[in-house]
Amino acid sequence: MSPVIDTIETLLVDLPTIRPHQLSMTTMACQTMVIVRLRDSDGIEGLGEGTTIGGLAYGPESPESIKRNIDTYLAPLLIGQPADNLNVLRARLARHARGNSIAKSALETALLDAQGKRLGRSVAELLGGARQTHLPVLWTLASGDTAKDIDEACQRLKQRRHGDFKLKIGANPVEADVRHVAAIKEALGDRAGVRVDLNQAWNEATAVRGIAALQDAGIELIEQPIPAREHAGLIRLANRFRVPMLADEAVQDARDGLDLAVGGFSGAFALKIAKSGGLQGVLELAHLAQTAGIGLYGGTLLEGTIGTAASLHAWATLPELAWGTEMFGPLLLKDDIVAEPLAYRDFGVALPTGPGLGIALDEDKLAHYARR
Numbered sequence: 175m176s177p178v179i180d181t182i183e184t185l186l187v188d189l190p191t192i193r194p195h196q197l198s199m200t201t202m203a204c205q206t207m208v209i210v211r212l213r214d215s216d217g218i219e220g221l222g223e224g225t226t227i228g229g230l231a232y233g234p235e236s237p238e239s240i241k242r243n244i245d246t247y248l249a250p251l252l253i254g255q256p257a258d259n260l261n262v263l264r265a266r267l268a269r270h271a272r273g274n275s276i277a278k279s280a281l282e283t284a285l286l287d288a289q290g291k292r293l294g295r296s297v298a299e300l301l302g303g304a305r306q307t308h309l310p311v312l313w314t315l316a317s318g319d320t321a322k323d324i325d326e327a328c329q330r331l332k333q334r335r336h337g338d339f340k341l342k343i344g345a346n347p348v349e350a351d352v353r354h355v356a357a358i359k360e361a362l363g364d365r366a367g368v369r370v371d372l373n374q375a376w377n378e379a380t381a382v383r384g385i386a387a388l389q390d391a392g393i394e395l396i397e398q399p400i401p402a403r404e405h406a407g408l409i410r411l412a413n414r415f416r417v418p419m420l421a422d423e424a425v426q427d428a429r430d431g432l433d434l435a436v437g438g439f440s441g442a443f444a445l446k447i448a449k450s451g452g453l454q455g456v457l458e459l460a461h462l463a464q465t466a467g468i469g470l471y472g473g474t475l476l477e478g479t480i481g482t483a484a485s486l487h488a489w490a491t492l493p494e495l496a497w498g499t500e501m502f503g504p505l506l507l508k509d510d511i512v513a514e515p516l517a518y519r520d521f522g523v524a525l526p527t528g529p530g531l532g533i534a535l536d537e538d539k540l541a542h543y544a545r546r
């Protein structure tokens with residue numbers, strides 16, 4: 175007889191960041207994660223995480239809405255159901271609840287973790303098997319200060335922690351942003367690749383001006399320069415410049431991916447389990463992109479260790495990540511709620527081993543940081 179899903183508990187967990195993290199739409203001093211603890215009738219517990227950036231600054235789900243919508247609408251759809259058929263459970267969530275991709279991703283992660291523990295298999299194995307066990311990880315420079323960013327990048331290179339850097343820009347006038355980026359690229363030279371993420375900050379005319387200057391400065395990738403809905407504009411920019419465009423907010427799921435590919439987009443997609451409603455959805459997008467010749471990048475919504483590990487299990491199954499990953503979320507946080515942190519070394523991170531996600535909670539830390 176199949177085990178059934180008995181209980182689903184959600185907790186808001188607030189962890190301070192190691193420094194203010196300045197993006198075009200918000201500055202973060204703290205990250206709030208929604209942690210899911212799903213318990214099945216055979217006593218197995220699955221862990222999940224749903225996390226976004228800056229309350230409602232990044233997208234339509236906030237930590238509080240993720241928790242409330244799981245508690246009120248999504249968990250009751252799962253409780254009492256057989257726990258071991260993920261395709262049926264995923265379809266049930268899709269049929270009865272629209273949107274809420276971060277909440278769905280948190281639940282699917284917990285279901286996969288539980289199923290992996292039950293079968294003695296890692297989540298990557300449940301998804302067909304890992305093709306790599308060490309994934310490259312870049313670092314995001316976003317202190318808001320050019321000299322501090324250069325110093326931070328030099329330290330990370332010296333520690334062999336990160337070999338590429340993404341700069342968050344768009345909060346300042348274009349000329350100031352370009353000066354900031356060019357100074358960092360000049361200081362790092364050929365030692366590191368430098369990319370930028372606008373988080374939708376520019377209009378198309380500003381983007382044409384800004385990207386031309388960034389291309390001249392030697393920047394290797396331009397992430398989401400214009401608003402998410404402007405697919406046609408992003409395709410025009412991709413065709414206009416030598417430097418490739420990375421679609422992030424523009425590509426939530428396979429449907430967006432198809433629209434961009436059919437529209438003639440060239441460049442790359444940022445994959446995020448949170449955008450695509452979980453690991454299976456994000457892999458659907460990844461496979462579509464591969465077929466269309468679009469490059470892949472393992473993206474983060476700055477999740478903590480649980481969400482980062484879940485993403486790593488998905489990325490590990492892919493044959494190629496042309497632009498590597500940015501799975502550095504746990505390193506941006508002052509502390510962690512897991513017993514064993516992820517192993518970051520040699521410009522990347524090791525895929526966790528063991529059944530499920532391969533992650534165990536530190537109950538004391540969780541109790542300390544959980545919101546009351």
Ligand code: MUC
Pocket residue numbers: 227314316342371373422473474475476500
């Ligand atoms: C984003 O938009 O890419 C990734 C790194 C970071 O600092 O923010 C995220 C989200």
Ligand code: MG
Pocket residue numbers: 371373397398422423444
């Ligand atoms: Mg982005």
